[in-house]
Amino acid sequence: MTLFRARVMDTPDDPFADGALRSDEDAGLLVVDGVITERAHYATVRADHPDEDVVDLRGGVLLPGLVDTHVHFPQVRVIGALGMPLLEWLERCALPEECHLEDPAYARDVAAEFVFGLASAGTTTALVFGSHFASAVDLLFAESARVGLRVTSGLVVSDRGLPDPLLTTPERAYDEAIALAERWHDVGRSRYAVTPRFSFSAGEDLLDACAAVAKDVPDAWFTSHVNENPAEVAEVARLFAEAEHYVDTYARHGLLDERSVLAHNVHATDAELAVLAGHGASVSHCPTSNAALGSGLFPLRRHLDHGVRVALGSDVGAGTGFSLLKEGLQAYFMQSLLGDAGLPLTSTHLLHLATRAGALALGLGETVGDLGVGKEFDAVWVRPLDDDPLDVGLRHAKSPEDALAKVFALGGDSDVAGVWVAGDRIKG
Numbered sequence: 001m002t003l004f005r006a007r008v009m010d011t012p013d014d015p016f017a018d019g020a021l022r023s024d025e026d027a028g029l030l031v032v033d034g035v036i037t038e039r040a041h042y043a044t045v046r047a048d049h050p051d052e053d054v055v056d057l058r059g060g061v062l063l064p065g066l067v068d069t070h071v072h073f074p075q076v077r078v079i080g081a082l083g084m085p086l087l088e089w090l091e092r093c094a095l096p097e098e099c100h101l102e103d104p105a106y107a108r109d110v111a112a113e114f115v116f117g118l119a120s121a122g123t124t125t126a127l128v129f130g131s132h133f134a135s136a137v138d139l140l141f142a143e144s145a146r147v148g149l150r151v152t153s154g155l156v157v158s159d160r161g162l163p164d165p166l167l168t169t170p171e172r173a174y175d176e177a178i179a180l181a182e183r184w185h186d187v188g189r190s191r192y193a194v195t196p197r198f199s200f201s202a203g204e205d206l207l208d209a210c211a212a213v214a215k216d217v218p219d220a221w222f223t224s225h226v227n228e229n230p231a232e233v234a235e236v237a238r239l240f241a242e243a244e245h246y247v248d249t250y251a252r253h254g255l256l257d258e259r260s261v262l263a264h265n266v267h268a269t270d271a272e273l274a275v276l277a278g279h280g281a282s283v284s285h286c287p288t289s290n291a292a293l294g295s296g297l298f299p300l301r302r303h304l305d306h307g308v309r310v311a312l313g314s315d316v317g318a319g320t321g322f323s324l325l326k327e328g329l330q331a332y333f334m335q336s337l338l339g340d341a342g343l344p345l346t347s348t349h350l351l352h353l354a355t356r357a358g359a360l361a362l363g364l365g366e367t368v369g370d371l372g373v374g375k376e377f378d379a380v381w382v383r384p385l386d387d388d389p390l391d392v393g394l395r396h397a398k399s400p401e402d403a404l405a406k407v408f409a410l411g412g413d414s415d416v417a418g419v420w421v422a423g424d425r426i427k428g
């Protein structure tokens with residue numbers, strides 16, 4: 001049993017439905033076997049538990065562990081390549097690097113770098129785009145389990161349009177996915193995600209094989225890309241003449257339900273949004289990636305108007321780093337650049353998108369995403385150095401919302417002073 005003392009902020013009530021920021025200036029959180037069992041003013045909890053160990057996290061802000069709903073394991077070494085649109089970036093930058101993961105020694109190093117990157121940014125839960133190589137995906141699961149992160153991931157599959165070493169067959173894709181799922185699905189904090197790279201690189205038979213894996217692995221997750229870039233969208237329309245639209249290339253194979261998360265969806269039509277909403281699928285909004293690749297401005301308002309669930313993704317390595325704080329800020333920038341079509345976002349919206357919305361998209365809303373009683377203690381302590389601009393801003397903030405806005409505007413990985421998953425400190 002441990003008693004945490006901190007300034008705590010979280011968003012149990014959806015701010016897109018008028019929920020307010022929950023902020024406690026001096027909270028006591030009692031954690032028993034990794035679960036929060038009491039939350040009240042520190043003095044109140046302390047009075048009931050005078051002998052417990054206290055972890056004093058005063059100074060800075062304690063937030064729920066951040067949730068990244070779209071991040072690529074094999075791309076940690078190519079973060080920061082600027083100046084290319086999607087298809088050129090894939091060809092020149094991402095895919096050559098991904099070929100290296102065929103070598104298990106290389107993949108082991110990248111897995112360690114990747115998991116370290118997540119934890120350092122305060123990300124405690126992630127839906128991870130794996131590798132095209134089963135051995136590399138196995139190493140990713142092993143490393144994330146060793147560190148203690150909640151990772152949902154899987155074998156990335158493609159059978160056309162990519163370099164030969166990254167291609168597979170429907171039969172091999174099925175067999176390797178099932179073998180990985182048997183080792184990792186619902187084992188500890190790991191879960192399996194069926195992962196065709198995108199319809200651009202996946203033919204009908206391969207998508208059928210994906211559907212077979214989804215059927216044969218109970219409660220498997222599904223993730224892929226959709227509607228990211230106009231040239232990609234046009235090519236998918238050409239390749240799938242029978243499909244109604246890009247979303248339909250997945251839907252017609254039965255791949256969309258409430259355990260599906262599609263990344264980007266920048267160029268969605270109303271018909272596609274209706275299909276996503278109808279299936280209860282979620283969209284991972286990846287703003288730094290969309291800006292870096294010039295993919296476009298994400299129509300958040302249209303997603304929410306259609307009832308499509310949205311959370312945040314870093315999309316490392318097209319995205320410019322692991323920080324969900326940065327993604328939140330960029331999401332805010334994007335909506336303001338959209339003018340009347342944009343949705344004005346407050347710091348409360350940004351925290352929700354980076355925490356509880358992600359937990360809901362990943363079916364973990366009962367377990368993590370806020371710091372209320374009954375939730376597991378996944379938390380990130382944002383504690384800048386004394387007199388750092390963020391420290392100055394926090395000390396002079398006019399309200400909790402103002403303080404939280406400063407966390408998003410000024411906070412980064414170097415301010416992440418501690419990270420916990422289910423009560424275990426994994427960083428700091």
Ligand code: GUN
Nearest residue numbers: 094197198225289315318
């Ligand atoms: N579409 C297919 N593969 C990728 C990828 O690796 N990154 C992004 N941003 N989009 C993709």
Ligand code: ZN
Nearest residue numbers: 070225263315
């Ligand atoms: Zn991606």
